[in-house]
Amino acid sequence: EAQVTQNPRYLITVTGKKLTVTCSQNMNHEYMSWYRQDPGLGLRQIYYSMNVEVTDKGDVPEGYKVSRKEKRNFPLILESPSPNQTSLYFCASSAGATTNEKLFFGSGTQLSVL
Amino acid sequence: GESVGLHLPTLSVQEGDNSIINCAYSNSASDYFIWYKQESGKGPQFIIDIRSNMDKRQGQRVTVLLNKTVKHLSLQIAATQPGDSAVYFCAENMVPSGGSNYKLTFGKGTLLTVNP
Numbered sequence: 001e002a003q004v005t006q007n008p009r010y011l012i013t014v015t016g017k018k019l020t021v022t023c024s025q026n027m028n029h030e031y032m033s034w035y036r037q038d039p040g041l042g043l044r045q046i047y048y049s050m051n052v053e054v055t056d057k058g059d060v061p062e063g064y065k066v067s068r069k070e071k072r073n074f075p076l077i078l079e080s081p082s083p084n085q086t087s088l089y090f091c092a093s094s095a096g097a098t099t100n101e102k103l104f105f106g107s108g109t110q111l112s113v114l
Numbered sequence: 115g116e117s118v119g120l121h122l123p124t125l126s127v128q129e130g131d132n133s134i135i136n137c138a139y140s141n142s143a144s145d146y147f148i149w150y151k152q153e154s155g156k157g158p159q160f161i162i163d164i165r166s167n168m169d170k171r172q173g174q175r176v177t178v179l180l181n182k183t184v185k186h187l188s189l190q191i192a193a194t195q196p197g198d199s200a201v202y203f204c205a206e207n208m209v210p211s212g213g214s215n216y217k218l219t220f221g222k223g224t225l226l227t228v229n230p
Binding site for chain 2: 033040042090107
């Protein structure tokens with residue numbers, strides 16, 4: 001089944017403790033992206049990747065890092081989480097990096113930073 | 115920057131009625147639009163898309179209408195069912211020159227509630 005898989009589904013952590021949210025897609029998609037979803041603000045892009053070893057900042061990249069060493073994986077790293085990073089996070093992928101293609105989303109990771 | 119907005123934040127309909135969810139977009143250069151459905155506790159799910167060279171596209175029980183003159187997008191759901199209850203997002207995209215970042219800009223969403 002074609003899908004985008006994120007882990008963990010839920011995560012509670014404390015300020016300053018490094019964490020990684022994993023994302024994997026099995027559709028051989030070139031494009032991958034991370035979004036955060038907050039009440040009243042909708043979906044905002046954090047980082048994106050056009051292909052392996054190609055990543056760039058989205059609209060709200062501060063406090064986040066990503067890597068794209070393999071085509072299928074695109075982990076989101078919070079080196080020193082803070083409470084304002086408490087949010088619902090979605091990974092997404094698309095076949096096209098420079099053409100209009102629909103984005104497929106993962107099921108989300110609910111992160112709480114205490 | 116330009117943004118995508120929604121006319122109605124909530125919509126309540128009776129089961130079996132038709133639903134219409136509206137969306138206004140402000141970027142006249144946008145050339146691709148998508149509707150997503152997000153159920154509680156799940157990620158956004160693709161419903162239907164339309165490119166700017168079209169003004170109507172139909173799927174199974176859903177129709178998207180695009181009016182470029184007034185920069186308006188709508189999603190019509192026929193014979194709405196309780197399973198259609200969800201938040202619906204419109205999203206727009208414009209591939210910038212040079213081919214950098216394919217990025218969808220999302221609206222805030224409309225909550226559709228279907229009453230049995």
